[in-house]
Amino acid sequence: MGLSIRNQLAGTVTAVTAGEAMAAVKVRLDGGQDITAAITTDAVEALGIAAGSSVKALVKATDVALATGPAEGLSIRNQIAGTVVGVATGGAMASVKIDVDGGGLTAAVTKDAVEELGLAAGSSVVALIKSTEISLATA
DSSP, X not given: OOOSOOEEEEEEEEEEEEOSSEEEEEEEETTSOEEEEEEEHHHHHHHTOOTXXXXXXXXXXXXXXXXXSOOOSOSOOEEXXXXXXXXXXXXXXXXXXXXXXXXXXXXXXXXXXXXXXXXOTTOEEEEEEOGGGOEEEOO
């Protein structure tokens, strides 16, 4: 099955905290960074997700925000450090490709944001992703 979701990061589940309807799934990406995905407990059960499971974290480019450094005072759980490897701008929007340990991410942000943050190849960035915007896939 092909997907339009560009961001697909491989990792291993390190913990699952299940609630009545939702579960917090902690994943160690192949590059060593930790993320949290909030998915339904039904999905955890249906996919057989448990500590040690190999998964891919899937994130739409439009769900990735960027900062020029670590952010504090946010409810966003996932902050993944990386380096910009390319920026393609259009009239209103831009696609920013980021190299992170263990793979790459693409963020779709406004052209204004790229200009205001001074993003260009070689810039250090932190990708910000809400845990509710991460889906998990199993093999």
